[in-house]
Amino acid sequence: MSDLAARPDGTAARPRPTRRGLLLLVVGLAGFVTTLDNTVVTVALPTLQTELGASLAALEWVVTGYVLTFAGFMLAGGRLADVYGRRRVLVAGLAVFTAASLAAGLATSAGVLVAARLVQGCGAALILPAMLAVVSVGNDDRQRSTGVAVWMASGAGALALGPVVGGYLTQHFHWSWVFLLNVPLGVLVIALAAVAVPESRDASAARVDVPGVATSVVVLSAGTFALTFGAELGWTSPVIVASGAVGVVAAAVFVAVERFGADPMVDLALFRARAFTGGVIAQVLWGLGVNGVFFFTALFLQGVLGFSPTMSGLAFVPLALLVVAVTPLVPYVERRLGAGRTVALGLLLVAGGMAAVGFLRPGDGWADLLPAVCVIGVGSALTMPLGSAVLGAVPESRAGVAGGVFSVAREMSGLFGIAVVGVIVGSSASFTAGYAAGLLTAAALVVVGAAVSLVTLR
Numbered sequence: 001m002s003d004l005a006a007r008p009d010g011t012a013a014r015p016r017p018t019r020r021g022l023l024l025l026v027v028g029l030a031g032f033v034t035t036l037d038n039t040v041v042t043v044a045l046p047t048l049q050t051e052l053g054a055s056l057a058a059l060e061w062v063v064t065g066y067v068l069t070f071a072g073f074m075l076a077g078g079r080l081a082d083v084y085g086r087r088r089v090l091v092a093g094l095a096v097f098t099a100a101s102l103a104a105g106l107a108t109s110a111g112v113l114v115a116a117r118l119v120q121g122c123g124a125a126l127i128l129p130a131m132l133a134v135v136s137v138g139n140d141d142r143q144r145s146t147g148v149a150v151w152m153a154s155g156a157g158a159l160a161l162g163p164v165v166g167g168y169l170t171q172h173f174h175w176s177w178v179f180l181l182n183v184p185l186g187v188l189v190i191a192l193a194a195v196a197v198p199e200s201r202d203a204s205a206a207r208v209d210v211p212g213v214a215t216s217v218v219v220l221s222a223g224t225f226a227l228t229f230g231a232e233l234g235w236t237s238p239v240i241v242a243s244g245a246v247g248v249v250a251a252a253v254f255v256a257v258e259r260f261g262a263d264p265m266v267d268l269a270l271f272r273a274r275a276f277t278g279g280v281i282a283q284v285l286w287g288l289g290v291n292g293v294f295f296f297t298a299l300f301l302q303g304v305l306g307f308s309p310t311m312s313g314l315a316f317v318p319l320a321l322l323v324v325a326v327t328p329l330v331p332y333v334e335r336r337l338g339a340g341r342t343v344a345l346g347l348l349l350v351a352g353g354m355a356a357v358g359f360l361r362p363g364d365g366w367a368d369l370l371p372a373v374c375v376i377g378v379g380s381a382l383t384m385p386l387g388s389a390v391l392g393a394v395p396e397s398r399a400g401v402a403g404g405v406f407s408v409a410r411e412m413s414g415l416f417g418i419a420v421v422g423v424i425v426g427s428s429a430s431f432t433a434g435y436a437a438g439l440l441t442a443a444a445l446v447v448v449g450a451a452v453s454l455v456t457l458r
Helices: 017-039 042-052 056-072 074-084 086-105 110-136 141-172 182-196 210-233 238-260 268-272 274-303 309-314 317-337 339-357 366-382 385-392 396-426 431-456
Strands: none
Touching: 017 056, 017 086, 017 110, 017 141, 017 182, 042 056, 042 110, 042 141, 056 074, 056 110, 056 210, 056 396, 074 086, 074 110, 074 210, 074 396, 086 110, 086 182, 086 396, 110 141, 110 385, 110 396, 141 317, 141 385, 210 238, 210 396, 238 268, 268 274, 268 396, 274 309, 274 339, 274 385, 274 396, 274 431, 317 339, 317 366, 339 366, 339 385, 339 431, 385 396, 396 431
């Protein structure tokens, strides 16, 4: 165990090569299961409504409850990892996520299922920032890039395969396996993490910034709620306006607490690092564009192009496969072009592929869609250095918080993108016209993200 112990300054000793491979397996599996639960349940909703007698409101909470706590507790999870130990918090998060998955799979009522999904999100909020900190601490640039690439590739695969896996399990087995599948995977990852993940913590942190943790949870939870339910309840409805107001006030309090606190959870000085701030901004712009469009793409494929539900789900598989296939080549491209130009090139390809989809019309088929999907897949793979650049721009003692900030940017920008594109689609004369306008708007945001990356990332 000597090669896994923390050094006296709290940083992690570098793992041996064999353990390095196991660590990357932990990163890939943990990233896969936490991302999979964003989408895997959607196909099972009609079955849940029938077998559990769930109302439409309950079904919405089955989907959004996970996202709500996942986004709401991520910053807190990052700071807890820095203070109490990244491996300890990672394993704790995996244990919470696995237990909640078991409870969800055994649920006999909609209320129990919703509660289990909320707890699942809390576990995932501990896993993700701790995992990114483990990837960053004690590793050189190349190892950090590899770890982030494994995480992003596993996430891309999970997003693409989620509806396919959920549909297959629901149709051929039982809806409960959508959640029970996480249990053996969770136990396996916990066992691997105990062996392969080196322990580390911020040795200078004496306590948790409770006011910062509390206000961050309020900010992110209120913002997530407003963005998730704004289109359904109405952006001017009292509930949404009140939620937005609570989020704004809590954000102001959070900034004040972090600026003047003795041991702030998020040291605002981190944002003075150009690569950190630029990387976060580029991530936000990417999320605004890509996630906002993909939410409506299934409707477009089925309602406009006439794809079946199965074909609609399979349409994203080539994208995921290309991300996985191209990712090993990205370090070579990065060494020749640099992180900034590599990420910028990737974002430009993503924007071009999105714009190409916007020109598809009724009667077009799989052959017309496939080139655009492939371009988006290659471009997404080339954005892998973005996460590594953000994590590498901050001190290792703040790796957990940095991972939390990056993860929050990724999650919240996606929700905001869905809201923005939804407004564009809803205000257009037809869904097809609105979807095309939303695609072009999203592509423009991604192009801005490419410009930011080119300027700020070394």
